[in-house]
Amino acid sequence: MRKVVLLGSTGSIGTQTLDVISTRRDRFDVVGLSASGGNIELLARQIVEFRPSVVALARASKGRELMDALYAVAAERGWAQGEYRLPKLLLGPDASTELAAMECDVVLNAITGAAGLEPTLAALRAGSTLALANKESLVIGGRLVTEAALPGQIVAVDSEHSAFAQALRGGRRDEVRRLVLTASGGPFRGRTRDELHEVTPAQALAHPTWSMGRVVTINSATLVNKGLELLEAALLYDVDLDDIVVTVHPQSIVHSMVEFFDGSTIAQASPPDMRMPIGLSLTWPERLEGSAAPCDWTTASTWTFEPLDSATFPAVELARRAGKAGGTAPAVFNAANESCVDAFCDGRLAFLEITETIARCLDEHLADGHVPNEALTVDAVLAADAWGRSRAAELAGARR
Ligand SMILES: NC(=O)C1=CN([C@@H]2O[C@H](COP(=O)(O)OP(=O)(O)OC[C@H]3O[C@@H](n4cnc5c(N)ncnc54)[C@H](OP(=O)(O)O)[C@@H]3O)[C@@H](O)[C@H]2O)C=CC1
Numbered sequence: 010m011r012k013v014v015l016l017g018s019t020g021s022i023g024t025q026t027l028d029v030i031s032t033r034r035d036r037f038d039v040v041g042l043s044a045s046g047g048n049i050e051l052l053a054r055q056i057v058e059f060r061p062s063v064v065a066l067a068r069a070s071k072g073r074e075l076m077d078a079l080y081a082v083a084a085e086r087g088w089a090q091g092e093y094r095l096p097k098l099l100l101g102p103d104a105s106t107e108l109a110a111m112e113c114d115v116v117l118n119a120i121t122g123a124a125g126l127e128p129t130l131a132a133l134r135a136g137s138t139l140a141l142a143n144k145e146s147l148v149i150g151g152r153l154v155t156e157a158a159l160p161g162q163i164v165a166v167d168s169e170h171s172a173f174a175q176a177l178r179g180g181r182r183d184e185v186r187r188l189v190l191t192a193s194g195g196p197f198r199g200r201t202r203d204e205l206h207e208v209t210p211a212q213a214l215a216h217p218t219w220s221m222g223r224v225v226t227i228n229s230a231t232l233v234n235k236g237l238e239l240l241e242a243a244l245l246y247d248v249d250l251d252d253i254v255v256t257v258h259p260q261s262i263v264h265s266m267v268e269f270f271d272g273s274t275i276a277q278a279s280p281p282d283m284r285m286p287i288g289l290s291l292t293w294p295e296r297l298e299g300s301a302a303p304c305d306w307t308t309a310s311t312w313t314f315e316p317l318d319s320a321t322f323p324a325v326e327l328a329r330r331a332g333k334a335g336g337t338a339p340a341v342f343n344a345a346n347e348s349c350v351d352a353f354c355d356g357r358l359a360f361l362e363i364t365e366t367i368a369r370c371l372d373e374h375l376a377d378g379h380v381p382n383e384a385l386t387v388d389a390v391l392a393a394d395a396w397g398r399s400r401a402a403e404l405a406g407a408r409r
């Protein structure tokens with residue numbers, strides 16, 4: 010039995026993780042769940058179903074509502090008081106960090122955004138395996154995260170990085186020439202900049218191949234997701250940023266590839282279903298039988314690959330620049346983006362202004378306030394995050 014703590018249980022990755030676990034209850038014991046408080050009823054149902062001993066809720070004001078929802082679900086099932094044990098409840102912004110430090114085998118971090126940093130560090134310090142969906146924590150924490158991890162302690166959940174891990178498994182790292190990171194290209198693939206001025210949040214949220222949470226879906230449309238994934242790959246697999254290339258693969262079946270120095274390339278392929286990498290992350294290095302369906306080789310299909318149009322979608326090159334600067338630059342890249350995604354979804358910023366605003370924040374930060382890798386601390390990352398967020402919001406406000 011693997012004891013699992015799941016952070017961000019009510020989101021896209023969180024619910025799919027519980028789907029995987031529910032088919033193999035003999036293999037997993039969910040000992041902790043966390044959420045922000047945006048979907049109390051779902052969280053209550055998850056608690057009743059999986060019986061964690063501890064639950065963390067970021068918005069303390071939602072604690073009472075959660076207890077009421079728990080009693081309601083229990084009553085719906087006809088349970089009398091005493092027939093079930095309530096979990097210990099941790100409340101407040103640090104609740105997920107406290108939960109991540111709990112004794113368990115694996116912490117799956119599926120929180121969205123920079124809020125995942127301290128839980129990531131807490132899980133690593135506690136010695137648990139960290140199944141990492143929350144790429145932002147690795148990207149902004151940089152060496153603070155990699156140095157806190159023992160070899161193999163971080164297992165990728167992100168589909169591309171799971172693909173790299175699978176292609177690199179048992180391989181000789183000195184034979185690797187480069188990593189080939191696949192991108193779907195998002196809903197606006199093939200458009201010119203002129204055709205992107207007026208696009209709406211609803212259009213940006215219509216991802217062609219994946220159903221995901223709001224932020225990562227907008228990030229796929231801007232290609233910021235691929236920028237974050239470039240930095241994630243460099244940190245996870247210790248590969249130089251210049252040895253990672255992006256190719257656009259609209260079918261999202263080849264999840265990424267490793268090219269070796271003899272001209273061979275190993276690709277990992279499966280239909281776009283996160284339950285496969287999620288299952289693998291929970292049992293790594295073993296595979297979890299039946300996590301998801303394989304490709305159907307009995308029907309005709311076509312896989313295509315094309316170069317990324319970096320002039321229209323500059324986010325990957327912006328991320329590469331932030332990664333090369335290191336230190337607090339990736340934190341500003343990410344924070345400015347998170348702020349711009351909110352502004353875009355609220356109608357305060359146009360689509361193309363997202364990457365323009367990130368670029369301006371990055372330029373200003375590199376000119377003044379940048380903390381290099383050698384001097385990086387968690388406080389410096391959090392300060393850069395706060396600055397990036399407020400500066401981007403200010404710039405978004407000035408544009409309207
Ligand atoms: N969705 C996908 O297919 C993929 C996602 N990822 C990555 O996984 C992460 C999660 O993405 P996704 O599941 O799509 O996101 P969602 O927005 O669907 O879910 C986010 C989850 O995090 C919770 N949450 C948000 N803030 C906090 C906080 N401060 N403390 C505790 N919980 C919090 C939310 O709770 P509440 O519901 O209460 O608001 C929710 O449970 C992201 O980093 C994303 O980039 C990577 C690859 C694929």
Ligand SMILES: CC(=O)[C@@H](O)[C@H](O)COP(=O)(O)O
Pocket residue numbers: 167168169191192193194195219225228229230234235283
């Ligand atoms: C499923 C997953 O891993 C997402 O991060 C995915 O990568 C999004 O797709 P694109 O960013 O390639 O559009």
Ligand SMILES: [Mn+2]
Pocket residue numbers: 167168169238
């Ligand atoms: Mn991905």
